[in-house]
Amino acid sequence: MPGKPEESFFMDHSTSSGLYIHIPFCQTKCPYCDFCSITGTGQVADFLAALDQEARLYREQFSAFDSLFLGGGTPSWLTGAQLDQLMNNLRRHFVFAPDSEITLEANPDDLTADKLAHFRDLGINRLSLGVQSFDEAELRFLGRRHTARQTEQALLLIRAAGFTNLGLDLMYGLPGQTLEGWTGTLETALSFAPEHLSCYQLTVADETPLGQRVAAGQLRLPDEETQREFFLLTANFLTARGYLHYEVANFARQGPQAGGLCLYCCRHNLKYWTRTPYLGLGPAAHSFLAGRRWWNISSVAQYCSSLSAGEAPVAGEESLTPEQIRLETLALGFRTREGVSLATLREQPGGDAMVAALTQAGLVRVDGERVIATACGLVVADRLPLGFVGVAGA
Amino acid sequence: MPNIRNFSIIAHIDHGKSTLADRLIQWTGMVEDRQFRDQILDTMDIERERGITIKSNTISLPYTADDGREYELNLIDTPGHVDFSYEVSRALASCEGVLLLVDASQGVEAQTVANLYLAMEHDLTIIPVINKIDLPAADVPGVKEQIERELGLDSDHVLLCSAKEGIGIDEILEAIVARIPPPTGSPAEPLSGLIFDAHYDSFRGTVVSCRIFAGQVKPGDIIRLMYHGTVHKVEETGVFRLTREPRKALSAGMVGYLIAGIKTVSDTRIGDTITQEARPAAAPLPGFKEVKPVVFASIYPVGNDDYQDLADALEKFKLNDASLVYQKDSSAALGQGFRCGFLGLLHLEIVQERLEREYNQSIIMTVPGVRYRFTLADGKVITVDNPLYYPDPSSIKGEEEPFIRTSILIPERFVGAVMKLCLERRGVNSRFQYPSPGRVEINFDMPLAEVIIDFYDRLKTITQGYGSFDYELLDYRATSLLKLDILVNGEKLDALSMIVHKDRAREWGVRVCDRLKDEIPKQQFKIAIQGAVGGQIISRSTISAFRKDVTAKCYGGDITRKRKLLEKQRAGKKRMKMVGAVQIPQSAFVAVLKTENE
Numbered sequence A: 001m002p003g004k005p006e007e008s009f010f011m012d013h014s015t016s017s018g019l020y021i022h023i024p025f026c027q028t029k030c031p032y033c034d035f036c037s038i039t040g041t042g043q044v045a046d047f048l049a050a051l052d053q054e055a056r057l058y059r060e061q062f063s064a065f066d067s068l069f070l071g072g073g074t075p076s077w078l079t080g081a082q083l084d085q086l087m088n089n090l091r092r093h094f095v096f097a098p099d100s101e102i103t104l105e106a107n108p109d110d111l112t113a114d115k116l117a118h119f120r121d122l123g124i125n126r127l128s129l130g131v132q133s134f135d136e137a138e139l140r141f142l143g144r145r146h147t148a149r150q151t152e153q154a155l156l157l158i159r160a161a162g163f164t165n166l167g168l169d170l171m172y173g174l175p176g177q178t179l180e181g182w183t184g185t186l187e188t189a190l191s192f193a194p195e196h197l198s199c200y201q202l203t204v205a206d207e208t209p210l211g212q213r214v215a216a217g218q219l220r221l222p223d224e225e226t227q228r229e230f231f232l233l234t235a236n237f238l239t240a241r242g243y244l245h246y247e248v249a250n251f252a253r254q255g256p257q258a259g260g261l262c263l264y265c266c267r268h269n270l271k272y273w274t275r276t277p278y279l280g281l282g283p284a285a286h287s288f289l290a291g292r293r294w295w296n297i298s299s300v301a302q303y304c305s306s307l308s309a310g311e312a313p314v315a316g317e318e319s320l321t322p323e324q325i326r327l328e329t330l331a332l333g334f335r336t337r338e339g340v341s342l343a344t345l346r347e348q349p350g351g352d353a354m355v356a357a358l359t360q361a362g363l364v365r366v367d368g369e370r371v372i373a374t375a376c377g378l379v380v381a382d383r384l385p386l387g388f389v390g391v392a393g394a
Numbered sequence B: 001m002p003n004i005r006n007f008s009i010i011a012h013i014d015h016g017k018s019t020l021a022d023r024l025i026q027w028t029g030m031v032e033d034r035q036f037r038d039q040i041l042d043t044m045d046i047e048r049e050r051g052i053t054i055k056s057n058t059i060s061l062p063y064t065a066d067d068g069r070e071y072e073l074n075l076i077d078t079p080g081h082v083d084f085s086y087e088v089s090r091a092l093a094s095c096e097g098v099l100l101l102v103d104a105s106q107g108v109e110a111q112t113v114a115n116l117y118l119a120m121e122h123d124l125t126i127i128p129v130i131n132k133i134d135l136p137a138a139d140v141p142g143v144k145e146q147i148e149r150e151l152g153l154d155s156d157h158v159l160l161c162s163a164k165e166g167i168g169i170d171e172i173l174e175a176i177v178a179r180i181p182p183p184t185g186s187p188a189e190p191l192s193g194l195i196f197d198a199h200y201d202s203f204r205g206t207v208v209s210c211r212i213f214a215g216q217v218k219p220g221d222i223i224r225l226m227y228h229g230t231v232h233k234v235e236e237t238g239v240f241r242l243t244r245e246p247r248k249a250l251s252a253g254m255v256g257y258l259i260a261g262i263k264t265v266s267d268t269r270i271g272d273t274i275t276q277e278a279r280p281a282a283a284p285l286p287g288f289k290e291v292k293p294v295v296f297a298s299i300y301p302v303g304n305d306d307y308q309d310l311a312d313a314l315e316k317f318k319l320n321d322a323s324l325v326y327q328k329d330s331s332a333a334l335g336q337g338f339r340c341g342f343l344g345l346l347h348l349e350i351v352q353e354r355l356e357r358e359y360n361q362s363i364i365m366t367v368p369g370v371r372y373r374f375t376l377a378d379g380k381v382i383t384v385d386n387p388l389y390y391p392d393p394s395s396i397k398g399e400e401e402p403f404i405r406t407s408i409l410i411p412e413r414f415v416g417a418v419m420k421l422c423l424e425r426r427g428v429n430s431r432f433q434y435p436s437p438g439r440v441e442i443n444f445d446m447p448l449a450e451v452i453i454d455f456y457d458r459l460k461t462i463t464q465g466y467g468s469f470d471y472e473l474l475d476y477r478a479t480s481l482l483k484l485d486i487l488v489n490g491e492k493l494d495a496l497s498m499i500v501h502k503d504r505a506r507e508w509g510v511r512v513c514d515r516l517k518d519e520i521p522k523q524q525f526k527i528a529i530q531g532a533v534g535g536q537i538i539s540r541s542t543i544s545a546f547r548k549d550v551t552a553k554c555y556g557g558d559i560t561r562k563r564k565l566l567e568k569q570r571a572g573k574k575r576m577k578m579v580g581a582v583q584i585p586q587s588a589f590v591a592v593l594k595t596e597n598e
């Protein structure tokens, strides 16, 4: 298996493909959620059958993976038998490298010692836990079914079950949340020494119930300046505690061999950000292979019916032009610790001056051949590429 | 020949020249009603859209008068704007009489007066006509009185009409026949013809509009352009109907056209005299002038790859508009472009707009300026119309700038406000005339540089639209100048450099810094904008940086959505220029020109 070119920061990351499975079922729908997920388990059986059909379609194109990510939705809500069926099917169609990273997304209220043991039996070696907050009021606001206490219990169970690669999802920027409150949540999270933290800013899509409350003026989200403070506090706090800020919203505990080796970075997610092939199965899942991107229908029912009719449930696709590839490389590079190649930036007229200005403003640093966003740069990461595109130079 | 009448319609802008021309054309049956459209002689898109005449147009109208005889009425419709006054003067030199139109609701305005003087200089018969009598605000007795007092014309001979409604048109046609004398001059004399216009036809080359004063010209003749000194063989002669109509010859007294294998309009100078090579006239007709540009600005293509395109477009443009002059220019910020000279601000605007619309060019135009004169330490005198060539200040011994005499006609109640404006603009030597009760004509000597940027707009605003403005160039006068540079994050934005009077430098510096602050979008880092004279900063403004622009959200493998957003944002940057690391939109270069209230 060929490794990534040497200059890559993410040494753990390989060029092997990753597999994502979207399991679109949740017990209840959170009011801010715009992911593809439905409540109720009526369609689970159809879905698993459809998924098996879909996997079959890609056997030739994707033979081997070194990461599997079971996401959703709420994969931890599936029964043991359903998970068995799912994993067996996948293993029948595809080969997973022996050291594959196999992640399952879980909600704290689903976890029991038995369930966790079963996950381990299935080869799952990484958990991504939807904690969101350790503040009861915030959890209620977010419409989560679990309490902070349940989360703490779940965390103990996870460790007891022998999981040594654990990621927590947390959320900041909630209405009324203070920097102190958020620091408290981070502190509590750190007391469990998670290997990985994803800190997302509450982002409210218009069509969600929360979005409608915001539109109706019943709710006020923090202003940009406050959002910036949350972002920088998170970055500084976690960096000071030994976490590597390796993507806008993602932090990994430094492995035993520090000095660049990103042992606990999520190998699967890195494939998205480094433009490594991945296959996404299930409704609304996205795939990438050989300069082509495609994505699935986002209705569960339609997903199932098109597969039972023998058709691929693809909703759209695109073949990337060299210019689009360049844009993606910039956009993704500035969001990660790997950064962007200096040579690429210099190709753009005025690129040198732009790198110098960004460096002077403390937004990027030049590390050898790589230009890497600093924490202050990451707060404006979506804007950094615009310094290097489309402008007529002098 | 006794049956020919050559005349022009003159007036202040918008008093209805082209509309009256329409009626005359219809009344004489030149166009069938269904072919008709308003301002039929204004054929360019930009003329039709702005409702102004930019280029003269000529048409011969066959007319049967009340006396039962057939006449040929040659009408030259002229542009009203001062920028084109040389062209108007040549048109007038081709006529024996004019219709002087005055808007019944606006009365006599600055250019009514200026154009009347022009007509008097040429000894033309003047037929005063009050137009727009259909308007509710028409004040016929008041305007008659103005005509009598301010223009010194006998109001008993004033005709009344509504060009729009077609009222009074017969009387005008009869007056043209009765009052304007027929042309004199004999076809037997040596050829002497005046070029009063030229336009470009992509099939035939230059079509020259001319008035024959003596002699005759016909296809096959070898003619000489007396000032320009070139010789051509005539291919076709004819008269203007709605389209060109060939005739066997043009002879003394006639107005028509000739085609003589002249490739570009620039090879024919308006005002030049045509004669026969074999039997030349004794002397050229008087009044020829090289028109000199007075306003200068640089234009750059928005895309750096489009320089050649722009060069081609300018070359084509010049085929049709000899008054545009240009040469290569280059800017660190904007790349390669052209320094252009214009007859005035309207001319500049028209060139800009036509280049964009008719020639599909995306251009950036810099702040217009005038041509300064410097006397250097070594005694040499140089002229500079481009801030790029501003001489080393230590070598300058003397500085001069062009002055104009303004003629501003306003109702008396605006005197204070207009005085203030003119004084702000460094006006000196003010004189007042009271041509009629309640009206004032203000003359100032004023630097041309002060009127080329938003003077007219301001005048219109402070006089609630009642002020009219005209000017003539006077001379060069001693002045005291500075070069103002604009720095963006320490880098000079050379396209915005300008030569300014020392008392006005700070004001301009502040203005440019403020405008740029509004126009340059926020960027990843703070942007400092400074106005500098020499090493000294005289104004500044700051554009704050983006504080947050990132989605810290789980977006999984959906990279497409992120990229599409970026593609959209990038599209908005297509018309930006980089100065150092700062991205400057095209609009920023234009914004510094706009008046505050726009």
Ligand SMILES: Nc1nc2c(ncn2[C@@H]2O[C@H](COP(=O)(O)OP(=O)(O)OP(=O)(O)O)[C@@H](O)[C@H]2O)c(=O)[nH]1
Binding pocket: B011, B012, B013, B014, B015, B016, B017, B018, B019, B020, B039, B051, B052, B053, B054, B078, B079, B080, B081, B131, B132, B133, B134, B135, B161, B162, B163, B164, B165
């Ligand atoms: N009510 C009324 N409006 C008129 C009359 N004559 C012209 N207009 C209007 O006045 C405006 C200007 O008319 P034009 O004929 O374009 O004026 P112009 O003198 O040729 O203008 P320039 O060529 O720009 O100097 C147009 O909107 C005409 O419709 C008239 O007799 N009555």
Ligand code: SF4
Binding pocket: A025, A026, A028, A029, A030, A033, A034, A035, A037, A072, A073, A074, A107
């Ligand atoms: S659990 Fe996750 S996927 Fe399910 S509704 Fe809540 S946020 Fe959405």
Ligand SMILES: [Mg+2]
Binding pocket: B017, B018, B019, B051, B052, B053, B078, B079, B080
């Ligand atoms: Mg007109």
